[in-house]
Amino acid sequence: MxxxxxxxxxxxxxxxxxxxxxxxxxxxxxxxxxxxxxxxxxxxxxxxxxxxxxxxxxxxxxxxxxxxxxxxxxxxxxxxxxxxxxxxxxxxxxxxxxxxQRPTVWTAYRDDLARLHNEVQTQSGLRQRWEAACLGETGIDPFDHWARELAQTGYLHNHARMWFASIWIFTLKLPWQLGADFFLRHLLDGDAAVNTLSWRWVAGIQTQGKTYLAEASNIAKFTDGRFIGVKGLADSAVPVTAPAQPNRQEIAQIAPYDGAPADRVGLLLHSDDIVAPPLDALGVTPVSTAYLDCTTAQSPWRTASMVTDFRKALVHDLTTQAMMLDADVSVSDWASAQGLDRIITPHAPVGAVRSALRHVRKAGTVPVTEIRRPIDSAAxxxxxxxxxxxxxxxxxxxxxxx
Ligand SMILES: Cc1cc2nc3c(=O)[nH]c(=O)nc-3n(C[C@H](O)[C@H](O)[C@H](O)COP(=O)(O)OP(=O)(O)OC[C@H]3O[C@@H](n4cnc5c(N)ncnc54)[C@H](O)[C@@H]3O)c2cc1C
Known part of the structure; x- marks a missing residue:
């Protein structure tokens, strides 16, 4: 399109x-x-x-x-x-x-998405409304414009994200999870935590009872008159019902790196952090570097190639040496081919990379040490x-x- x-x-x-x-x-x-x-x-x-x-x-x-x-x-x-x-x-x-501190919010979103994926396949009414929204064919001018802007540029202004999410949920009456998924598949900055929690905030789930209602006058003013007199918007925003917030859990401690000096260490960059941790301080010189992109694993639908292309090109800009890993060349295959004793990787927050690393650890091919940034550990x-x-x-x- x-x-x-x-x-x-x-x-x-x-x-x-x-x-x-x-x-x-x-x-x-x-x-x-x-x-x-x-x-x-x-x-x-x-x-x-x-x-x-x-x-x-x-x-x-x-x-x-x-x-x-x-x-x-x-x-x-x-x-x-x-x-x-x-x-x-x-x-x-x-x-x-x-x-x-509440990782089950992400897993619950993923479960909801799997169910909705099935409903979109089996319920033609839902599928048509969802397709029209994703293609920017709803007849609501600014909404259709933002759907196209997002697909074309990989970016939306924060206020447009708020209006878009509000119209998706309260005017088009589509499930918020499908909107969050549409964003994750197209935003260059699409992020498991920021995106999911922002959509929950608009829906009235995150700050309980507080929703965000897109209003024609507000859109006209803050688009500097580009969209005047938008018709047909919902005039109220009743909070979406959802399970209670999960209890807070402590952030897991990370075991320190304890490799031997002679170990063959591989550096694994990934789609949640493409910057190598300070390896000098650990006395480590990696024998191989790889990049694991888990962007497409976040959705049952196709992710825009501009998102994965952007991420891979950024990695390539930082290091031309990184081997690109995906479903065909897995982390375990890379570790075996390079004869690695250990993998060091930037910490993976809640999201698809963390799930992938869990599989690597389960496979038991090679130990993986994550290094969390001091700024994240503190904040x-x-x-x-x-x-x-x-x-x-x-x-x-x-x-x-x-
Ligand atoms: C429904 C919805 C979904 C969103 N999904 C994402 C997402 O997947 N990834 C993402 O990075 N941001 C998301 N945001 C937050 C925000 O819209 C973007 O971070 C911001 O628009 C990015 O543009 P900027 O860099 O020009 O922001 P600026 O206004 O220049 O802000 C500077 C930086 O501050 C941070 N920031 C600004 N606003 C927010 C905010 N509301 N929440 C969190 N961080 C913020 C970002 O890192 C941003 O780059 C979402 C907001 C909404 C309402």
């Missing part, structure tokens, strides 16, 4: 250039304009998302982390001036930490309740990492 015209060059240089370009505008400018969706690069036109950072595809792959972005901005302005932007940056961390356990409690810790996180 769509020609792909991603405005996100898959390179570290592009990520750092964008950060440097945006950092001076992360203060007042961002706070005032961040809610305006002025339009993406649909049909080959230029993207007008210049008032937000558009760094999320790089942050998602951990090419940049919250510390890098905070530091770049705080080099330009005071924490007070950057307050709004810094808070948004750490929302990602908050969602990641929240999910780490994730703080996501015990709501964002505002977490937010109170941002100054101390900035002291350490910003």
């Amino acid at each position: 769509n020609k792909h015209i991603s405005p996100f060059p898959p390179s570290a240089a592009a990520a750092y250039a964008r950060l440097a370009e945006f950092a001076p505008y992360a203060g007042q400018d961002y706070a005032k304009k961040r809610n305006f969706d002025l339009g993406g690069a649909v049909s080959g036109g230029p993207s007008a998302h210049s008032h937000v950072s558009t760094l999320s595809p790089y942050l998602r792959m951990k090419l940049l982390d919250e510390g890098d972005v905070s530091r770049a901005v705080l080099n330009q302005m005071t924490p007070g001036a950057a307050d709004k932007f810094i808070a948004e940056v750490w929302w990602r961390t908050y969602w990641k930490g929240w999910m780490e 994730w356990p703080l996501a015990t309740a709501g964002f505002f409690k977490f937010r109170a810790h941002i100054p101390e996180l900035l002291e350490q990492f910003g």
